[in-house]
Amino acid sequence: MSFAWGLAAGLAAAALFGVAAVAQAHAVRRQDHRPHGLRDFVRVSVRDPWTLGVVAAYLLGFVLHVVAIWGLPLYLAQATVAMSLPVTAVTSLVLHERLQPVHWWAVVLVTAGLVLLSVGSGEPGELFTSVWFAVLLWAGVGVLVLAARVGVGWSGAAIATLAGLGYTGSAVAVRGAESADLMGVAAALSVGVYGLLGFWLYSVALDRAPVSAASAPLIVTQTFVPSLIGVVALGDGVRPGWWPGIVAGLLMSTLGAVVLSGDGISSPVNTP
Incomplete structure (x- = not known):
């Protein structure tokens, strides 16, 4: 798959994710009863047409994201999807969440x-499957579920970070999900579980924080952690001589996201 197709797919996914985040916030805040447990969340969501529409948008975005992951180094695939943040920042004006000038600079x-x-990106690593890869993926699911139970009362930003770990697991698992053997099937199944956990936790975060403030820590987490895993463990390459540019790019995007997660954005409002 060509670099251009992977990049185009990643940017298209970013546009979908950016708009869907605001739609998801609206879907969560319009409910009279806002369930925070996973079971209650699923029960309420499957009966809500607005939430089902958001899920459909995310699924289409996820397919495009998979194309990006298979065609690009993992750090670049995640970074292109992180372009959803400016899309979210602009779209969140619909919910009357006003950004200050410092946030636009961010x-x-x-x-x-x-x-x-x-x-600065190089060639992506090979698709990767092994027994240990599958075991670690499912161990990560268990750890994330435990963290979600412990952190149910945390702030919106903290819960959004957990959501970012959910989407991290989904992105990493995709690298091993193309194989048709048992380990590939195990990786593919974990993609859906991680995605569900990420969607649920992000919905809780959006109920407690402005859209941009909740999106920033999520995007930082789902960009930084898979990037590190891709380079260290999955063989993703960097263009010769461009390591400083890669590091600078990660730091700049992270700093901007941290600023966006800070104070100064108007609080979420209930939407009928």
Whole structure:
């Protein structure tokens, strides 16, 4: 798969995810009863047409994201999806969440960091499956479920970070999900479980924080952690001489996201 197709798919996924995040916030906040447990969340969500529409948008975005993961280094695939943050920042105006000038500069910083990552990227590593890979994926599911139970009363930003770990697991698992053997099937099944956990936790975070403030820690987590795993463990390459640019790009995009997660964004409002 060509670099251009992977990049285009990642950016298209970012646009979908950015708009879907705001729609998801609206879906969560419009409910009279806002379930925070996973079982209650699923029970309520499958009966809500708005939430089902959000899920459909995320599924389409996920398919495009998979194309990006298979065609790009994992750090670049995640970084292109992180472009959903400026899309979310603009779209969140629909919910009357106003950004201050410093937050718009943060959006610019995130975008510039992603450009550096794009220019400095090398070849993606090979698809990866093994017994240990599958075992670690499912162990991660268990740890995330435990963390979610312990952190049910945490702040929106903290829960969004857990959601980012859910989407991290999903992205990493995709690298081993193309194989038709038993380990590939195990990896493919974990993709859906991680995705469900991420969606649930992100919904809880959106109920407790403005959309941009909840999205920033999620995007930082789902960009940084898979990037590190991709380079260290999955063989993702960097263009010769571009390591400083890759590091700078990650730091810039992370700093911008941290600024966006801070104070100064109007609180979420209930939408009928």
